Amino acid sequence: MDGPFYLPLTDEVAVFEAAxxxxxxxxxxxxxxxxxxxxxxxxxxxxxxxxxxVACYEDLTATDLVxxxxxxxxxxxxxxxxxxxxxxxxxxxYLDEVVEARKDTTVIIHxxxxxxxxxxIDKTAETVQAHDDFLLxxxxxxxxxxxxxxxxxxxRQRFVSIEFTYPSxxxxxxxxxAETGVVNETxxxxxxxxxxxxxxxxxxxxxxxxxxxxxxxxxxxxxxxxPRRACQAALxxxxxxxxxxxxxxxxxxxxxxx
Amino acid sequence: xSYRDVQTSLGLFAEAICGQPVAILLGEERRDCWPWHVGNPxxxxxxxxxxxxxEEYRLVCRAVVLHRLLTVPAPPSxxxxxxxxxxxxxxxxxxxxxxxVEDIRATSQVHHWFPGAINELEALLDNARSEWASxxxxxxxxxxxxxxxxxxxxxxxxxxxxxxxxxxxxxxSKITSQVMPRNALPDDSVRAAxxxxxxIDALRAGRSLQELVDELEAxxxxxxxxxxxxxxxxxxxxxxxxxxxxxxxxxQLLGDTDAQSFTxxxxxxxxxxxxLDIGAMRSGRAAAPDLRTFVYDEWDFHVGEHRRSWCRVxxxxxxxxxxxxIHDVRVRHQALRTRIxxxxxxxxxxxxxxVYRRDDGEELDLDAVIEAIADRRSGAPANDRxxxxxxxxxxxxxxxxxxDLSASTxxxxxxxxxxxxxxxxxMDDPLSYGPIWQNPPEREPVRRVIDVAKDAVALMxxxxxxxxxxxxxxxxxxxxRNNVEFKIGKDFSDRSDAASWSAVGAMKPLRYTRxxxxxRHAAAKLAAExxxxxxxxxxxxxxxQDTDYGxxxxxxxxxxxxxARALADAASQGIETFCLTIDPAGHDYLRQMCSDDxxxxxxxxxxxxxxxxxxxLLQLASAR
Numbered sequence: 001m002d003g004p005f006y007l008p009l010t011d012e013v014a015v016f017e018a019a020x021x022x023x024x025x026x027x028x029x030x031x032x033x034x035x036x037x038x039x040x041x042x043x044x045x046x047x048x049x050x051x052x053x054v055a056c057y058e059d060l061t062a063t064d065l066v067x068x069x070x071x072x073x074x075x076x077x078x079x080x081x082x083x084x085x086x087x088x089x090x091x092x093x094y095l096d097e098v099v100e101a102r103k104d105t106t107v108i109i110h111x112x113x114x115x116x117x118x119x120x121i122d123k124t125a126e127t128v129q130a131h132d133d134f135l136l137x138x139x140x141x142x143x144x145x146x147x148x149x150x151x152x153x154x155x156r157q158r159f160v161s162i163e164f165t166y167p168s169x170x171x172x173x174x175x176x177x178a179e180t181g182v183v184n185e186t187x188x189x190x191x192x193x194x195x196x197x198x199x200x201x202x203x204x205x206x207x208x209x210x211x212x213x214x215x216x217x218x219x220x221x222x223x224x225x226x227p228r229r230a231c232q233a234a235l236x237x238x239x240x241x242x243x244x245x246x247x248x249x250x251x252x253x254x255x256x257x258x
Numbered sequence: 259x260s261y262r263d264v265q266t267s268l269g270l271f272a273e274a275i276c277g278q279p280v281a282i283l284l285g286e287e288r289r290d291c292w293p294w295h296v297g298n299p300x301x302x303x304x305x306x307x308x309x310x311x312x313e314e315y316r317l318v319c320r321a322v323v324l325h326r327l328l329t330v331p332a333p334p335s336x337x338x339x340x341x342x343x344x345x346x347x348x349x350x351x352x353x354x355x356x357x358x359v360e361d362i363r364a365t366s367q368v369h370h371w372f373p374g375a376i377n378e379l380e381a382l383l384d385n386a387r388s389e390w391a392s393x394x395x396x397x398x399x400x401x402x403x404x405x406x407x408x409x410x411x412x413x414x415x416x417x418x419x420x421x422x423x424x425x426x427x428x429x430x431s432k433i434t435s436q437v438m439p440r441n442a443l444p445d446d447s448v449r450a451a452x453x454x455x456x457x458i459d460a461l462r463a464g465r466s467l468q469e470l471v472d473e474l475e476a477x478x479x480x481x482x483x484x485x486x487x488x489x490x491x492x493x494x495x496x497x498x499x500x501x502x503x504x505x506x507x508x509x510q511l512l513g514d515t516d517a518q519s520f521t522x523x524x525x526x527x528x529x530x531x532x533x534l535d536i537g538a539m540r541s542g543r544a545a546a547p548d549l550r551t552f553v554y555d556e557w558d559f560h561v562g563e564h565r566r567s568w569c570r571v572x573x574x575x576x577x578x579x580x581x582x583x584i585h586d587v588r589v590r591h592q593a594l595r596t597r598i599x600x601x602x603x604x605x606x607x608x609x610x611x612x613v614y615r616r617d618d619g620e621e622l623d624l625d626a627v628i629e630a631i632a633d634r635r636s637g638a639p640a641n642d643r644x645x646x647x648x649x650x651x652x653x654x655x656x657x658x659x660x661x662d663l664s665a666s667t668x669x670x671x672x673x674x675x676x677x678x679x680x681x682x683x684x685m686d687d688p689l690s691y692g693p694i695w696q697n698p699p700e701r702e703p704v705r706r707v708i709d710v711a712k713d714a715v716a717l718m719x720x721x722x723x724x725x726x727x728x729x730x731x732x733x734x735x736x737x738x739r740n741n742v743e744f745k746i747g748k749d750f751s752d753r754s755d756a757a758s759w760s761a762v763g764a765m766k767p768l769r770y771t772r773x774x775x776x777x778r779h780a781a782a783k784l785a786a787e788x789x790x791x792x793x794x795x796x797x798x799x800x801x802x803q804d805t806d807y808g809x810x811x812x813x814x815x816x817x818x819x820x821x822a823r824a825l826a827d828a829a830s831q832g833i834e835t836f837c838l839t840i841d842p843a844g845h846d847y848l849r850q851m852c853s854d855d856x857x858x859x860x861x862x863x864x865x866x867x868x869x870x871x872x873x874x875l876l877q878l879a880s881a882r
Contacts, residue, residue: 059647059649061620061647061648062620063619063620063621068620068621069621069622071622071627071630071644074631076622192371196274196275196277197274199273199274199275199276199277199278200270200273200274243267244266244267244270245267245270247267247270247271248267248268248269248270248271248273248274249270249274251267251271251320252271252274252275253374254374254375255320255324255368255372255373255374255375256371256372256373256374257373257374258373258374258376
């Protein structure tokens with residue numbers, strides 16, 4: 001069976017494999033929708049491991065990761081959180097956008113990321129030694145987080161970092177073709193639309209059009225939608241609610257497609 | 259409807275195409291704008307004045323801007339250019355020829371890369387051609403080859419071919435074909451322009467065009483040089499060979515140009531293919547790259563209405579060269595810094611608040627659990643909200659500091675002590691000359707008003723970083739309504755790193771004080787912030803004034819009322835405004851500009867930082 005498609009842009013696969021072999025935790029840096037999650041999925045498939053993905057959000061606490069007591073009938077039941085399960089079973093645990101989560105989560109992962117490789121669960125007074133195959137992967141988007149949400153050096157320095165950027169136009173077009181089967185020329189035009197809007201990064205656009213959005217647009221085109229309409233739906237409307245910004249992105253699509 | 263309705267989206271469009279901010283100018287008449295007028299390649303695009311319906315006008319502007327952004331100023335020389343050729347490239351006529359060739363290249367780039375804009379572009383070219391063709395006098399004045407070139411630059415797919423049958427047309431068409439491929443570069447335009455320039459010179463020297471064209475068309479023929487050895491080699495060949503010839507064979511190459519441009523431009527070709535790295539190619543353009551322009555109304559209290567689109571605010575990201583600025587401020591004001599921080603920390607919010615009886619949370623809420631069990635045993639429906647969770651209670655504030663950068667801020671913050679007269683005139687004692695010259699008396703650099711203001715906002719910003727509140731530091735000045743300068747030290751989205759502090763450090767006294775548009779622009783930036791509480795704090799040293807801010811230079815009321823209006827408008831957008839001034843006469847006009855609790859006149863400049871911190875606290879307390 002084919003695994004999730006991933007087009008290596010540089011040597012990230014080799015770095016990741018080396019980190020897995022050395023049991024070192026990995027930090028993926030890069031903007032939204034540039035392929036970080038896909039990369040982890042691809043690597044888990046390639047290395048034949050299970051993957052637990054946790055999308056972090058600002059109210060995500062250590063409890064949500066480690067586990068909590070639940071009430072069941074007349075008694076309380078301990079329920080492992082996703083991180084604890086991964087530690088016990090030896091799968092990849094991917095904490096997506098980890099800086100979004102509350103600070104107490106970073107403390108939890110510290111002991112997992114150094115030579116100890118243990119998870120301490122204070123509520124059950126248990127110390128879980130990580131399975132040999134367990135690997136912690138976190139992702140982080142240096143682009144839009146505020147100062148407060150920066151990753152602390154004490155956390156950052158525990159990880160092997162792999163930096164991601166948006167692919168070049170050629171590579172992005174290749175990805176679009178592979179993902180959706182759209183024709184080369186359209187894929188290239190879509191990729192150019194993406195590259196152009198990324199130039200608007202600072203003007204009220206938190207993020208440029210991601211590869212993911214381009215893939216959506218390509219899917220719509222493959223389904224028979226007219227390219228401009230597809231881009232309108234998948235890119236222009238998705239990227240901003242600001243009328244002028246939509247107009248500008250719409251204009252870019254408009255001049256690039258014949 | 260006016261240009262303003264398309265301005266913002268057009269600016270964004272241009273920025274996306276170019277990869278960097280672009281200043282777009284509004285021409286007074288269509289004649290000022292390309293394609294009706296031959297523009298300088300790489301200059302800020304000038305769009306025609308509003309005409310017709312909005313959508314049509316928008317498409318016209320879009321096509322003009324796109325085309326102009328694809329043009330690039332002539333490189334000063336090409337690799338291996340001989341001095342003779344370099345000199346030729348400096349002539350005015352060459353610049354004109356290059357501009358036209360570059361127009362042709364840009365048009366062809368639009369065809370290759372932006373096919374969606376072709377229709378509007380061709381409509382523009384057709385329109386310009388018909389106006390140009392009817393202006394016979396204009397055409398007589400110049401060389402036939404230039405007329406042919408201009409005609410070629412206005413060529414569209416619908417132009418009748420019969421218009422292009424003269425020998426000149428053929429020659430031009432042949433030469434400019436080298437700028438038509440999708441990977442053609444400005445260097446190709448230079449080469450083509452040089453060939454045309456050489457042809458013109460050769461024609462003046464009495465050679466016949468027919469002969470020259472025949473030589474041109476015989477691509478593989480030997481080098482055709484004109485006027486001795488200083489002409490242009492009209493044969494094929496590789497640039498390497500050409501460089502080796504060291505100028506002796508003359509200037510430039512022409513011929514099967516695709517092959518050449520591939521070789522010369524292999525590296526840049528990748529960029530060009532990658533969607534035209536226009537930003538990089540245009541980096542040498544005349545207009546400063548980091549400028550964005552915005553247009554604002556101005557309030558004319560004499561007539562009691564707004565002057566529409568009256569002021570142009572030019573926004574610029576400052577770049578400093580003093581990475582140690584913030585460190586220096588911290589060291590110089592250690593005590594003050596601690597005081598400000600402790601003042602501000604008073605209102606540091608409780609990070610987390612326990613919320614009981616939630617359906618999800620970190621721990622069980624024992625009270626709720628006991629109740630639930632009791633309820634269940636008694637047969638009553640049990641509440642299932644049994645958890646405690648800790649929620650954030652964060653403040654949500656965005657503050658813009660707007661610093662007056664008028665020329666007067668260069669005056670000393672504290673009037674200098676009069677120098678004590680030296681007891682003995684050293685000139686009387688020749689022996690003392692040496693020591694005087696070697697050791698000039700050590701003197702503290704005079705602290706100017708601007709330095710105090712900068713230190714104050716820097717200290718505030720530094721403290722706000724600790725609190726996690728969002729803030730921006732802007733400066734403003736300018737001359738005249740078309741050039742209100744708005745300098746960005748640190749924007750809301752910038753991190754407080756060495757670069758942004760150094761930009762704050764780069765604020766310096768400039769010209770006048772047109773407050774109204776600066777307030778409007780800062781308010782617009784604040785309005786775009788998602789924060790719940792928005793604060794605009796202006797720090798100035800005098801009343802609003804500018805060269806044309808009112809009926810004449812002494813018309814203080816005009817600027818005052820305009821600023822008052824701008825402040826009131828900001829307030830109606832939910833922005834708390836506050837004016838701090840160090841001008842002792844400030845009471846006179848600030849009283850009229852804003853209500854009593856919205857301004858503060860500071861007697862002692864050096865107390866500015868602390869006043870700022872107190873003010874921040876007060877404002878936030880009242881805004882709650």
